[in-house]
Amino acid sequence: MNEKSTVCVVGSINMDLTVSTSVIPNQGETVLGESFATYPGGKGANQAVAAARLGSHVKMVGAVGHDVFGISLKEHLQKEGIDTSSTELIPEQSTGTATIILSNNDNRIIVAPGANRSVTPSYVEKHRAAIEESDIILLQMEIPIETISYVVTIAKELNISVILNPAPYQPLPAAILNQVDYMTPNALEAELFKNDLIDDDLLEKWITTKGEQGSSLYVNGKEVHIPGYPVPVKDTTGAGDTFNGALATQLAQGISIKKAVSFANAAAALSVTEKGAQGGMPTLGEVENFLKERSDEI
Numbered sequence: 200m201n202e203k204s205t206v207c208v209v210g211s212i213n214m215d216l217t218v219s220t221s222v223i224p225n226q227g228e229t230v231l232g233e234s235f236a237t238y239p240g241g242k243g244a245n246q247a248v249a250a251a252r253l254g255s256h257v258k259m260v261g262a263v264g265h266d267v268f269g270i271s272l273k274e275h276l277q278k279e280g281i282d283t284s285s286t287e288l289i290p291e292q293s294t295g296t297a298t299i300i301l302s303n304n305d306n307r308i309i310v311a312p313g314a315n316r317s318v319t320p321s322y323v324e325k326h327r328a329a330i331e332e333s334d335i336i337l338l339q340m341e342i343p344i345e346t347i348s349y350v351v352t353i354a355k356e357l358n359i360s361v362i363l364n365p366a367p368y369q370p371l372p373a374a375i376l377n378q379v380d381y382m383t384p385n386a387l388e389a390e391l392f393k394n395d396l397i398d399d400d401l402l403e404k405w406i407t408t409k410g411e412q413g414s415s416l417y418v419n420g421k422e423v424h425i426p427g428y429p430v431p432v433k434d435t436t437g438a439g440d441t442f443n444g445a446l447a448t449q450l451a452q453g454i455s456i457k458k459a460v461s462f463a464n465a466a467a468a469l470s471v472t473e474k475g476a477q478g479g480m481p482t483l484g485e486v487e488n489f490l491k492e493r494s495d496e497i
Contacts, residue, residue: 204451206250207333209260210243211315211341213295214268238475239275242339245476249444251280254483258329260285262314268294285326289314304432318342320349334451339364351378364443414460425460428468437476442467
């Protein structure tokens, strides 16, 4: 890569509050957990970190509270080499949080948006330059839906490609579905979107992630399976975000969709080998070595 591509992430920034337990409590039940930790998170921030570690110049358009979590998270993004000039500390707002229960190598998550609700269309317009200067835009659904619609409209005007990771699931208006370039649901989200998936005009926008099984996409109307990479799993939190950040870096460079998805599968596989949404997110060199090792094994 001779020149860094620019990925603009418009999305959420959270502090993840993670507890590990061997038993998921039933309603009204209290159980003893095994450990507790805080990690930087939020789908937007996670995807920004993934893209930055994989070699892209990343601009983060988001908001945090003017509190201990918010100050810490903004500093963390800066240390990751991310441009946070479009990330504001919002007075009298709490930083977004995600409460994550880890059990048996899987997770359950509750998100409290906090300052992420402040990422409104007017907030985006204030930071429009970050979008105008990007090669690709990466969106998720932990910010207001009207903001997603506004960003997609701006991107169309500027002829900039948009990846929308539709998580957490909510129904999307036709205007968004028609204007985004790529949709990246996981298997559960794809099932919820199944009525949209059968629209032939939209079919080739969809890339469905399926964990260690890999991903599927449509090429010339036919479903194509891109294999995954089985690895020892410590924590699946952030695997989807790693996939999206990796996909954005590849597509921003003009890499073909099949190669981009295969690269993203590898990055996501590496991410689950460590704890925390961002803990295992790999560097470009690590993904390249991972792929080379598996190529040598064939």
